Amino acid sequence: MQFADEPVRVQSLSQSGLPRVPPEYIQPPQNRPVRDNPPDHDLSIPVINLFGFDPNQRDSTRETIARACREWGAFHVTNHGVPTTLLDAVRRVGRTFFNECPMSEKLRYACTAGSAASEGYGSKMLVSSEQQQRNDAVVEVLDWRDYFDHHTLPLSRRNPNRWPDFPSDYRETVVRYSDEMKVLAQKLLALISESLGLRASCIEDAVGDFYQNITISYYPPCPQPDLTLGLQSHSDMGAITLLIQDDVGGLQVLKSGDGADTWVTVHPLSDAVLVLLSDQTEIITNGKYRSCEHRAITNPDRARLSVATFHDPAKAVRISPASELIDESSPVKYRDVVYGDYVSSWYTKGPGGKRNIDALLLES
Ligand SMILES: O=C(O)CCC(=O)C(=O)O
Ligand SMILES: [Fe+2]
Numbered sequence: 001m002q003f004a005d006e007p008v009r010v011q012s013l014s015q016s017g018l019p020r021v022p023p024e025y026i027q028p029p030q031n032r033p034v035r036d037n038p039p040d041h042d043l044s045i046p047v048i049n050l051f052g053f054d055p056n057q058r059d060s061t062r063e064t065i066a067r068a069c070r071e072w073g074a075f076h077v078t079n080h081g082v083p084t085t086l087l088d089a090v091r092r093v094g095r096t097f098f099n100e101c102p103m104s105e106k107l108r109y110a111c112t113a114g115s116a117a118s119e120g121y122g123s124k125m126l127v128s129s130e131q132q133q134r135n136d137a138v139v140e141v142l143d144w145r146d147y148f149d150h151h152t153l154p155l156s157r158r159n160p161n162r163w164p165d166f167p168s169d170y171r172e173t174v175v176r177y178s179d180e181m182k183v184l185a186q187k188l189l190a191l192i193s194e195s196l197g198l199r200a201s202c203i204e205d206a207v208g209d210f211y212q213n214i215t216i217s218y219y220p221p222c223p224q225p226d227l228t229l230g231l232q233s234h235s236d237m238g239a240i241t242l243l244i245q246d247d248v249g250g251l252q253v254l255k256s257g258d259g260a261d262t263w264v265t266v267h268p269l270s271d272a273v274l275v276l277l278s279d280q281t282e283i284i285t286n287g288k289y290r291s292c293e294h295r296a297i298t299n300p301d302r303a304r305l306s307v308a309t310f311h312d313p314a315k316a317v318r319i320s321p322a323s324e325l326i327d328e329s330s331p332v333k334y335r336d337v338v339y340g341d342y343v344s345s346w347y348t349k350g351p352g353g354k355r356n357i358d359a360l361l362l363e364s
Contacts, residue, residue: 007125010146012103014220014303024142026227031141033229033252033297034263043255043264046075047272053081053187058194066195069277073292074253076272077188082180084271087244090177090307093170094216095246097148098305101166109164111149116347117213119151119162140350144228144298146218152178152309153212174214181242181309182212188275189240196288198324206284206319207239211312218305219250222298230296230304234351236278237343238312243274248304254293254353263295279342279357280313283334286321287361293354315340334360 013022046068051057068075097106111120123146148164151157152174160171189207190200219230230250245251251266251274266274282291296306313319320336337360346356 007123009103009106009123010144011098011218011220011303014222019223021144021222021224021228025144026224027141027229027232031229031232032227033225033295041262041264043262045072045253045264045266045274047269048075048077050077050079050081052079058191062191062195065191069192069195069289072253072255073277073290074266074275074294076266076269076274078269078272080184080273081187082184082273086173086177086180087271087273089169089173090216091244091246091305093164093167093173094148094218094307095305096167097164097170097216098146098218099303101164105166109148109162116343117149119149121148122146141229141232143231144219144222145230145296146220148216148218150174150178150214150216152214153182153210157211177307178212178214178309181214182210182311184273185210185212185240185242185309185311188242192240192277192281192289196285196325198322202322202324203239203281203284206322207280207311207313208317209314211238211314213310213312215308215310216305217296217308218303219296219298220303221300223300225298225300228298230298232351233293233295233353235282235291235293235354235357236276236308236310237280237346237356238278238310239280239284240311241276241278242309242311243276243306244272245274245306246304248299248302250297250299250304251306252295252297254295265297278310278312279354280319280339282357283319283337283360284322286325286330287333288325291354291357313339315343333362335362 048064106121109121111122112118124143150163164170189203193202194200222228245268247268249268252263255262255264276292277289279291317339318336319339321332321334326332
């Protein structure tokens with residue numbers, strides 16, 4: 001069993017050719033993925049053409065966004081203004097780092113064990129039973145995933161010298177990508193605000209200056225995909241996540257329907273960006289838009305890569321439902337929360353689907 005100071009790298013496990021995954025990666029039966037191949041439903045997340053944010057298309061775009069936010073909390077956008085060459089470049093530098101850098105080199109960037117969301121190369125670790133007792137943490141199954149987390153905004157947190165320098169354009173590519181994703185997140189939050197009848201800057205004002213992190217996730221081939229998850233079910237903590245994946249696929253979002261929830265696979269679209277509403281947006285919109293629960297599944301044949309760009313409030317910011325959305329017929333549904341407290345509690349309890357945001361719901 002591995003404890004906090006020596007995480008096992010999933011890539012090394014995968015390359016060792018073992019026929020079965022170690023027991024700490026085996027999900028309990030209720031969490032195991034059910035493959036929808038062949039699909040037993042024809043659900044797929046909406047694809048929204050942003051027409052380069054053309055003002056003449058704004059009314060109809062707002063309506064489509066409102067529907068996608070209400071029904072899914074997730075949607076693909078196309079014609080978003082970020083060059084496809086940049087999306088491809090980020091995927092390429094990430095893949096090159098994970099596939100071609102020797103493990104000894106990767107480990108030079110290892111993030112600080114046991115410290116939440118520290119920057120660098122990481123893999124989830126088991127916490128020792130002593131730590132579990134101290135933190136009242138749940139016993140968790142490990143994810144079949146390695147990652148590299150970059151602190152990218154505000155600029156005071158951005159230090160590209162802490163990121164890989166192989167391939168040689170890695171750092172400049174991540175810098176350019178960070179800047180482009182910030183602009184896209186601002187434009188999308190404006191449309192999302194307007195889609196609720198709010199002023200364009202409403203959600204962004206509530207969030208404040210973005211704390212942006214970019215996580216490149218690498219899911220090596222897995223000998224037992226039916227027993228494991230690449231990343232367990234969760235909703236993201238911040239305001240909005242922009243995600244791209246490669247052509248392998250494996251991201252699933254939970255679609256709630258009449259009575260039953262269904263895991264729907266998000267099929268890769270190479271020039272689209274996937275928008276995921278996150279927990280603080282659920283609070284700010286007073287639950288009119290809910291954050292999207294999602295997870296990643298694994299496969300036995302091909303390594304998969306995704307790049308998630310998170311836009312969060314600063315730790316000191318207090319988040320509460322927008323007063324414009326509250327009246328007698330729509331009372332406050334969520335308790336206020338200081339974002340840093342939300343993050344600490346999330347890391348102590350573990351994601352567990354949407355349990356952290358649900359814990360803020362007021363009794364109705
Ligand atoms: O790999 C993916 O598609 C999902 C990544 C993700 O959900 C996350 O990093 O929070
Ligand atoms: Fe996520």
